[in-house]
Amino acid sequence: MLKYILKRIIYLIPTIGMVAVMVFLLIHMIPGDPALVMLGNDATPQDVEALRDALGLNQPLYQQFFLWVGRVLTGDFGVSIHSKVPVLTSIADRFPVTLSLTTLALVFSLIVSIPSGVLAAVKHNTKSDYMFMLGTILGVSVPGFWLGLLCLLVFSVQLGWFPSTGFVAIWENFWEGLRYLLLPAVTLGLFMAAVVARMVRSSMLEVLRLEYVTHARAKGLSEWKVINKHALKNAFAPALTTIGIQYGMLLGGAVITETVFSLPGLGKYLVVAINMRDYPVVQGCILFIALVYVLINLVVDLLYGFFDPRIEYK
């Protein structure tokens, strides 16, 4: 098992290397002089030259890359051009907000998707199943940011159930923090809930047809036990991959949700940095989110064997 984990981590190195190259090249894709673009047309030639020096843009590309990788490996993601604050410090301040949002969205989507997917499979080809299919197709079709705006309008502005501005961290005051995060988490998690529910339904349908399920029923086990103890565990393994991919996608979706709900997370920080052309921040945020995404996929791969013991750790 430990050998397998080490092997998977080693396999990650080329992928992370390619990700690093792509994020590094981001700044070089900017049309024109990146330093001038960042500082704006009002900048003096001295300022532009100073920024070029600070970013190492005067050196050959390969040297720039290795210097940048060296700095990143020591935790130096650069410094914001506008606030002069180290990017990693800002990321560390904001990531907990994004993490709490995406985790709550994950919890919401699992609470909705697994029972509804199982129920739809058990009630296959009935009215409940058709309603479920309609619900999931609507879930993947409604834009999250639009749903967020509507929720803000109805539940915050009209009904006053949730705050429409401000933010309280969930780790400072759990219940108050939950009031600020619930609407964003529901709107962010809806797409994932719909995708996972469809996956759970189709996996359950496949498993429920297998002989061991018939055998479990023939033994006289209750339907509850057959479904929960025998069918769901095996049906969950394929759904787990979808959950992993979708949880990673939540990190991307959080960029939009945080903008809609004005949450002080990593996504909002990224959008503000893009608008201010603060490229060290953009580069740092994108690299950080991509690394977290890669790690999530690794964890999902490792968990897969737990839910499907037929998979051997080789």
Next chain:
Amino acid sequence: MFLKRLLKNKIGLIGVIVIGLNIAVALAAPLLATHDPLTINLEAQAVPPSAQHWFGTDEYGRDIYSRVIYGSRISLYICLLSVVLATVGGVATGAAAGYFGGLVDNVIMRCMDALMSFPAILLAIAILAALGPNLYNVIIALGVVYVPRFARIVRSSVLSLKEKEFVEASRAMGNGNIYIIFRHILPNCTAPLIVQATASLAYAILAESSLGFLGLGAPPPAPSWGNILSDARNFMMENPMMTVFPGVAITLAVLGFNLLGDALRDVLDPRLK
């Protein structure tokens, strides 16, 4: 035969009708719009729906109904072109990786893995942050994001097809690699490609509107659905209906492609059901 089976599928039929209506609205936009979508009218700023302005107006007094109608043109244009770009890129790279194997396969697929190491919308945001937001950069960004999905599908199809006897026979007849790929292999990959393209169109509409909402889509005053919603956000307290109509338009378009995608998957590749 295929069309008959698709239209017999109720979900597919609804999808075809919804998409057909969307395309019809986009093509007939000048006939359906009641106002110029770009004309500013400072005497009618953020007014609610009325007989004159069916969906109301935005902060600059522009008619939202007309902007939503014209918005279908921009959104469909971006989505169609980005999916075409992704399909061409994905087919070329996937076919090369699968057919030639070895180093070519390794290099191409590691690049695809790297592209898939980013959440899709984040990669599009990163590309647009570098290139700057404009209509064609949005098409490029979304196209690049979806290339790996097509490449993986084509590669796996090519891997199994290249060992088949009809390919061996064609090779024995002295046909070149390019001829074999285009004449014998790619025509056999079309079913999963069509399914993927339809699903990608739905994702592309969602992604394009999200990018527009963030201010990274077609630059203002272009009436893309994401832009209209972004404008509406600042005035949603005064005129809540401003947010409703563009959102409904996006949902309907995405729903149409999702329904068609599901039906196509059932008709073309029942194993994926």
